Amino acid sequence: MDKIEQQLVQYVDEHKDDFIKFLGDLVKVPSITGYEKKAQEFVRDKIAGLGFETELKEADVKKMFEMFPEVAQVPSIGEEGLDMPLMTEDKFTYEQLMASPFDRLKSYKDRPNLIGRLKGKGGGKSLILNGHIDTVPIGDESKWHVDPFGAEIKDGKLYGRGAVDMKGGVAAMVSAVETLTALKVPLSGDLMLQTVVNEEHAGGGALGIVADGYTADAAIVTEPAGPGGNVILDGNGGGVYWEVRIKGHETHAGSRWQNNKPFGISAIEKAALVVDSLISLEKGLNKDKTMMSLCIGTIKGGTYATATAAECVINGVAYFSPGLGTGKEGIMRVKKMLKDAALNIDDEWLKANPPVIKFQHYDDAYMLPSDKQEIKTLTEDAIRDVLGKEPVITQLGGGCDARHFGNQGGIPVIVYGPGDIKMAHSTDEYISLDDYIKGIKVLAVTIYRWCK
Ligand SMILES: [Zn+2]
Numbered sequence: 001m002d003k004i005e006q007q008l009v010q011y012v013d014e015h016k017d018d019f020i021k022f023l024g025d026l027v028k029v030p031s032i033t034g035y036e037k038k039a040q041e042f043v044r045d046k047i048a049g050l051g052f053e054t055e056l057k058e059a060d061v062k063k064m065f066e067m068f069p070e071v072a073q074v075p076s077i078g079e080e081g082l083d084m085p086l087m088t089e090d091k092f093t094y095e096q097l098m099a100s101p102f103d104r105l106k107s108y109k110d111r112p113n114l115i116g117r118l119k120g121k122g123g124g125k126s127l128i129l130n131g132h133i134d135t136v137p138i139g140d141e142s143k144w145h146v147d148p149f150g151a152e153i154k155d156g157k158l159y160g161r162g163a164v165d166m167k168g169g170v171a172a173m174v175s176a177v178e179t180l181t182a183l184k185v186p187l188s189g190d191l192m193l194q195t196v197v198n199e200e201h202a203g204g205g206a207l208g209i210v211a212d213g214y215t216a217d218a219a220i221v222t223e224p225a226g227p228g229g230n231v232i233l234d235g236n237g238g239g240v241y242w243e244v245r246i247k248g249h250e251t252h253a254g255s256r257w258q259n260n261k262p263f264g265i266s267a268i269e270k271a272a273l274v275v276d277s278l279i280s281l282e283k284g285l286n287k288d289k290t291m292m293s294l295c296i297g298t299i300k301g302g303t304y305a306t307a308t309a310a311e312c313v314i315n316g317v318a319y320f321s322p323g324l325g326t327g328k329e330g331i332m333r334v335k336k337m338l339k340d341a342a343l344n345i346d347d348e349w350l351k352a353n354p355p356v357i358k359f360q361h362y363d364d365a366y367m368l369p370s371d372k373q374e375i376k377t378l379t380e381d382a383i384r385d386v387l388g389k390e391p392v393i394t395q396l397g398g399g400c401d402a403r404h405f406g407n408q409g410g411i412p413v414i415v416y417g418p419g420d421i422k423m424a425h426s427t428d429e430y431i432s433l434d435d436y437i438k439g440i441k442v443l444a445v446t447i448y449r450w451c452k
Pocket residue numbers: 132165166199223
């Protein structure tokens with residue numbers, strides 16, 4: 001490490017308490033999906049104080065659907081009934097959204113993204129640092145052992161909703177930049193710091209930023225990549241949310257058999273065949289490597305114990321590896337696989353009464369292209385130099401906003417941020433403060449090396 005890099009690391013060590021306090025203050029501003037504005041203003045004020053030119057801008061839902069019809073999602077709000085309420089035959093359209101009764105989901109009104117710019121001297125490479133400000137709801141508050149918005153610190157862990165997913169990452173990237181500005185380290189390239197709304201369930205904040213044309217030579221999304229500070233994610237899996245509706249023939253139990261043939265057909269017994277077929281698809285794909293995680297989420301059907309069920313509805317999600325395809329190609333491929341598995345079943349009843357499969361929502365998978373590895377190798381070197389550890393490269397199982405920068409924006413992007421993703425969305429969510437401080441150090445050195 002050169003002299004400036006050593007000073008950056010030393011500054012972080014000397015200002016640990018301030019950086020931890022900033023994270024705690026951010027956790028204390030609730031920002032559940034749908035209610036992000038206050039926290040956005042809090043971060044805006046902070047980075048404006050660091051010299052950033054700032055802008056609070058609402059994502060344009062119509063524009064997203066026009067530019068990226070395959071991946072644009074309905075804005076969501078993290079409360080019951082407003083999380084993915086639309087279910088259409090296939091990908092829903094902007095027109096269907098506008099015609100729906102969900103007025104609060106038709107725009108990002110009062111839910112702005114924050115874009116901050118710090119101009120470089122010129123001649124250097126530009127970088128986007130991105131994190132989402134929204135968090136999932138707290139769930140059953142009585143199960144928490146701490147105040148979900150209290151930012152309590154115990155045994156080197158800071159607790160609260162969003163502590164690890166991902167106010168830790170947001171505070172780490174802000175603190176890394178603060179380290180650079182406090183030491184007046186000159187950068188040649190422009191730095192853009194973004195905090196976005198609605199990453200949870202939809203990804204509409206980040207997609208709105210990409211649709212608005214904000215770009216850079218590379219991007220780092222500071223989601224929790226893994227414990228220890230040495231994990232980088234260079235890809236993420238996709239997800240297809242599905243529903244299968246199966247018909248039966250309702251009769252009294254006493255009339256189920258007529259002339260030695262079943263007459264009353266329970267949709268539930270046929271649903272079992274559909275589940276079987278979907279699980280066989282998953283098993284077949286995962287022979288050598290996990291390519292798909294197919295979750296049967298809910299099953300509903302039947303009215304009485306004494307009547308064959310007229311209908312049964314199953315729904316769930318298929319998460320899939322980028323190995324099955326990135327961007328919209330992966331989504332289309334997985335949808336076709338699910339459709340084939342649900343519809344091509346060797347059963348007389350199901351052939352005559354084919355199930356109906358619908359898709360509710362999907363996320364595209366992403367993989368950093370092999371010819372655009374520079375931001376990854378630079379971060380790997382920073383991990384080695386700052387932490388003295390070998391970096392671990394892996395991919396995130398589910399979706400995250402990196403996909404929009406990579407697939408829709410064409411920007412090489414990695415995920416590197418502090419904390420263990422396993423604690424995300426859980427009761428008593430926390431972040432290890434040791435991971436947090438390590439993340440700030442590695443980010444500060446990485447930003448410096450990229451933009452200098
Ligand atoms: Zn997250």
